[in-house]
Structures are given as structure tokens and as C-alpha cells.
Amino acid sequence: MAGDDVGRAQVNQLRLDPLSGRWVVVSTIRAERPAAFVVRTTQVQEDTSRPCPFCPGHEEASPPALETYGPTGAWLVRVVPNLYPAFSGDEPFVVTNRGPVFTQATAGGIHEVLILSPEHDASWSMLSDEQTGLVMAALRDRIEEHSQRPTLRYSQAIVNSGREAGASLEHPHGQLMGMSFVPRELAEEQARFARFAGSCLLCTTVDAEEAEGYRVIYADERVVVVCPFWSATPYEMLVIPRAHSPHLYRSPTEDLVSVGLALKACLGQLRDLIGDVAYNLVFHSAPYRVNEPFHWHVHVWPKATTRAGFEMGTGVAINIVNPEQAAEQLRLAVPTA
Ligand SMILES: [Zn+2]
Numbered sequence: 160m161a162g163d164d165v166g167r168a169q170v171n172q173l174r175l176d177p178l179s180g181r182w183v184v185v186s187t188i189r190a191e192r193p194a195a196f197v198v199r200t201t202q203v204q205e206d207t208s209r210p211c212p213f214c215p216g217h218e219e220a221s222p223p224a225l226e227t228y229g230p231t232g233a234w235l236v237r238v239v240p241n242l243y244p245a246f247s248g249d250e251p252f253v254v255t256n257r258g259p260v261f262t263q264a265t266a267g268g269i270h271e272v273l274i275l276s277p278e279h280d281a282s283w284s285m286l287s288d289e290q291t292g293l294v295m296a297a298l299r300d301r302i303e304e305h306s307q308r309p310t311l312r313y314s315q316a317i318v319n320s321g322r323e324a325g326a327s328l329e330h331p332h333g334q335l336m337g338m339s340f341v342p343r344e345l346a347e348e349q350a351r352f353a354r355f356a357g358s359c360l361l362c363t364t365v366d367a368e369e370a371e372g373y374r375v376i377y378a379d380e381r382v383v384v385v386c387p388f389w390s391a392t393p394y395e396m397l398v399i400p401r402a403h404s405p406h407l408y409r410s411p412t413e414d415l416v417s418v419g420l421a422l423k424a425c426l427g428q429l430r431d432l433i434g435d436v437a438y439n440l441v442f443h444s445a446p447y448r449v450n451e452p453f454h455w456h457v458h459v460w461p462k463a464t465t466r467a468g469f470e471m472g473t474g475v476a477i478n479i480v481n482p483e484q485a486a487e488q489l490r491l492a493v494p495t496a
């Protein structure tokens with residue numbers, strides 16, 4: 160099959176890695192981002208030649224907001240389209256084989272930026288309690304909106320904090336991708352839930368971790384945070400709502416508020432313990448029109464170490480801090496009701 164864009168991605172394109180079975184988004188437009196290839200530094204350095212596009216007063220630097228939260232005249236949380244989208248358009252997921260090892264697909268979808276706060280120097284751990292609730296409500300509302308689009312199947316919400324975690328701007332923000340396919344990490348988790356005998360994998364995890372107790376670092380009536388038994392990286396945390404629900408966007412407000420507060424508390428404790436370490440928050444929720452078996456959750460992956468050749472080559476992680484030690488250091492006083 161001949162095509163004039165073979166080998167050159169003019170628009171975003173998905174390509175299948177036949178060795179790993181993983182899809183790759185080829186998105187050359189993202190290389191046009193300011194400072195896309197800046198040499199790593201400990202802090203996300205500010206480019207002082209241009210104002211921060213996410214600060215109040217510079218709203219015109221982004222496309223018009225899709226949603227804002229807060230009192231009239233001022234915003235507290237703002238959702239804007241990503242200027243350099245990895246996914247865009249209404250194209251359905253259609254796979255084309257250009258040869259035995261050249262499999263590609265269209266990458267329709269949505270790519271949005273969620274500005275977590277008007278304050279440039281804030282981070283999740285520094286947000287007010289009310290603000291964490293607004294951020295979680297914004298996540299819920301946007302995913303709900305994505306779920307209405309028939310060509311989309313799944314929304315991935317993430318927050319990258321710090322250069323080492325992939326953040327290209329200092330101002331605290333997250334990203335939301337509405338995707339036309341279910342990505343492999345999520346599909347693998349779905350398969351693990353399906354294979355887990357008897358009951359729900361994460362409901363069982365909550366029970367088992369609470370029974371042992373010493374890997375639990377935060378708990379209230381609605382949410383539990385553990386350094387999981389199987390932690391692959393130092394100070395890894397898993398935030399699990401107690402109520403069994405496959406979908407973040409269908410969870411009651413109280414659960415979302417509790418998860419936002421738990422993240423604030425645990426990220427604050429992490430910062431107190433090891434300083435301003437970079438981290439990734441990854442929100443995993445079931446694909447929209449799929450219910451069971453799944454239990455939504457949030458991964459917290461601090462970037463305390465770098466994934467090196469052995470990990471990349473084998474998929475086997477080497478964790479230099481055992482989760483029992485990590486939990487002991489991170490543990491908070493359980494809030495009294
Ligand atoms: Zn800013």
C-alpha cells in the first residue's frame with residue numbers, strides 16, 4: 160500500500176511496536192513545544208523570556224477555556240485544550256497494515272490541560288482542601304464529557320510534577336487524554352482484575368493491607384493509601400477508594416474529595432521526607448462503556464531513581480527501598496473522625 164506519508168508522520172499517528180505489542184504515538188508537533196529538549200535540571204527552569212501561559216493574566220496564551228471553576232471573575236481551576244496535542248480529532252480507531260511489520264492507526268482523541276491552581280509555585284501538596292476538591296471535580300467532569308464521544312473509549316488523567324517526571328512547565332498542571340483505544344497498561348490491569356479469583360483485586364488489597372497494617376500510610380472512611388507490597392519504585396504509593404467502583408467519573412463527590420485530600424497529605428509527607436522530588440500521578444479508571452471488573456485508583460510514582468537498561472530490557476524493576484520502610488517513613492497519623 161503506497162502512501163505519501165509513509166515513514167513521515169504529518170499528523171499524529173499511532174504505530175504498533177510488534178515486539179512489545181505497544182502503541183506509539185508519533186506526534187512531531189509536540190517537539191515544537193518551547194523547551195521540549197532542554198537539558199535536564201533538578202527544577203523545571205523558568206523560561207524568563209516569556210510569561211507563564213498558565214498564570215492568571217496570560218489566559219490569551221492558551222486556547223479559550225473548556226471549563227473554569229471558581230468564583231465569577233477569577234478562576235481556581237482551568238481546563239484548556241493542549242496547544243500541542245498528542246491526540247486530536249474525531250477519527251475512529253482504524254488500523255492499517257502497510258506491511259508485515261508496519262501497522263499504524265489513526266490517533267483521534269482529545270488532549271487537554273488541567274491547570275491545578277492560579278498559583279505558579281503551588282503543587283498538589285500545597286493546595287487548599289477546597290482546591291483539591293475542585294481539581295477532582297474537574298477531572299470527573301472532563302472524563303464524563305469525553306465519555307459522551309462515541310469514537311473514544313478511555314480517558315487517561317496524569318499529573319507530572321518536576322522536570323524528571325516529564326513536566327515541561329513549572330506551573331502545576333495535569334493532562335487529560337481522551338483516547339480511541341484502550342492502552343496496553345490499562346488492558347493489562349483489566350486482565351489482572353478478570354483473572355483474580357473470587358472477588359475484586361483492589362477490594363482484597365485494601366482488606367489485606369489493613370490486616371497487616373504496616374504498609375498503610377493514610378486511611379479515612381473513604382480512602383486508603385498504601386505503599387503496595389509489590390512497589391517497584393522507592394516511595395511508590397497506591398490510592399484506593401474503599402467503595403468499589405470501576406469509574407472515577409461515576410464516583411460520589413465525597414469519594415473524589417477524599418482522594419484529593421489523601422493525595423495532598425501523602426505528597427506533603429513525601430516532600431517533607433525526601434524534599435521536592437519529581438513524581439507522576441496516574442489515574443486509572445475503567446474504559447467508559449465497560450463496567451467490571453475494575454476498581455479505579457491512583458498511582459503515585461516518585462522519580463527517586465531512573466529506569467535503566469536492565470529495567471527497560473526485562474521489565475523487571477529493582478526497588479532499592481522496601482515498601483515497609485517507605486511506609487514507616489511516610490505514615491501519617493490516621494485522622495480522627
Ligand atoms: Zn504560572
Ligand SMILES: [Zn+2]
Binds near residue numbers: 403453
Ligand atoms: Zn473493588
Ligand SMILES: [Zn+2]
Binds near residue numbers: 348443456458
Ligand atoms: Zn493502575
